[in-house]
Amino acid sequence: MRRPRLLFLSQFANPGSWNPQIWRRVLGHDDEAAAFEALLDSLGVLDGLDFAGCHAHMGAPLPDDLGAIDAVVLGGSFASVADAYPWQQALQAWLLRWRATGKPLMGICGGHQLMTVTLGGRVERSPAGPEVGSLPVTRTPAGRSHPLFAGFGDEAPFFFGNSDRVVEPSPGATVLATRPNLPAAALDHGGNWVSVQFHPETTCDRMATCWAEIDAARGAAYHFIPGCERMILNYLRLAGVVGTVAA
Template structure:
């Protein structure tokens, strides 16, 4: 299927040479699932025009350093694009900032969390099992890097992943064609650790140390990638 990646941010400059851009991370992730995808990238954060969602096979909205509350000229067009895609039942996936802007556009509340930084590999309880997650185990461990959170989920969404730190970590929407996750299944372990180190001085050292150590624990990112691929292919 053809997947349109809506890029909303760039890999931090100090890490860009070693890890490449976000769209390539998603392409590697999805290509590893065994499903067949073709890709196009729209750099929304650079002002590239957003296409008509009705013409798209599927949509993936990436992470970003931006917050949904920021005064940026590309955010309102993106909200309109999300609402249009939802109304037209185009398959749509959001990750991290993508998760947050989808919730924001569709009636949720997104803010900078008082809990501070979420870094490294976190464990999330599975609260719902849509068809593409049939047989999912009780918890899934996936990398994260965020301060903002969906504080209140939209009324049209069901929480399917949750943790004490991130109660609304995974959302499945009522139209069956929209899905979003706060954590990053596309992050490789070395990038997760490097990104946590980059937060040193902004996040407490103890938290950074714990985040770097957490990548030695078992990861379920490949499992979540498989769920995502099945969701996208089923909705195409």
Template sequence: MKPIAIFQHTHVGRPGAVITVLNELGVPWVLVPVMDGAPIPDDPSVFSGIILMGGSMGVNDGLSWIDDEIRLVERARRQGIPVAGHCLGSQVMAAAFGGKVERGPSMEIGWQNVDLEPVPEAAEWFGEGAGEVFQWHGDAFSLPDGSRRLAASAQYPNQAFVLDDRHLAMQFHLEMTPELVDVYVRANGKVMDRELAKGAAAVNTREEIEADLDRRTAAMHAMLRKAYARWIHGLKH
């Protein structure tokens, strides 16, 4: 099987538990370190699937490599190569598939509840019911034509979607490990402090973010395993 390409956009935005899950599922992968200047390939057919991680930049920031990544995702869809996206990755997917990405009402940072939509696809991808997930974003995406919404939160009604039964976009960070949460807080804590000072409703304190990390991340990893076990069914061999 051709490898899955994992596009890492920043040094902070590591794949985390995605690597563990892919190894458990027995599928090969290769890391594309965009943060270190790795070019975005033109041809997605060299991969069996594409995973896009998060990042502090935005789809509308005018970065040439983001435009290249959007074109890569467009080509992947035309060729039937499945794409999965986390946070920024989900926004790149939305833009590539015809949706819009804009600033949201306020930032979501830390542990927030999402509700799964009452549709069969939501349970197929994530399991049953609502869940607490890790968030760190201020942009929002609209649903591309033909996609199905899978999850919503109080401030962001579009938290996840699936398109063509193979492309999975997730605004949240199921990949977080306790160690990676600590990396996020140390690297971006000033953003969190700024938003708290503004009275943002969906932003945790440092103490709230760092509480009960083993249990919280383990619950997300169960969702992550469910999602990727479903996603790999569409991989190109």
């Protein structure tokens, strides 16, 4: 019996737009697929999965055999969805194919935004400026009972680092969480698709590193959040690719 196959789609940044040397001190360096694999190992589920990473932002071919994939995570990005780079357009076309399978997808930050526009929602530049730091979310009634937030408090903090925001969710989507400047900080799009504006998958040092080239002072806005990575475990359970495990 084969292990469930989990695909991580990386859309880290447009090629040539970042300095790889800045990332040398953090786990996985600037390879978010490697960092996500380490997260799965820390959660105790890596050995039960067939994990693969695809560096979509670098022009890597997107998997053609969708039947061989059981669940997908779409990572964040320094790029805005408004940039419409060729690799972003290729990702959107692939997402529509994946949507037709009815299989699960979780989008994170830029993934949250790309999923939204792909499904007909709207993203805009945040008029209040970047949302940066270890910040709490406020769950809606739907969010308080949603399995994605199982085990989290009503205003649990997560890592934020975004300049764009979702202002109109995709048609039929349910808002699970908000912030004062984010009317849709987490969404259930239906059809086994969920997305979050924040980063439950990462660490405070990676988030601070994200700002090293942009505005280093903003890195001080992050502090350690114990247990936020359990949301990834919640998604994997929701997706049916892991059972109940200790983490």
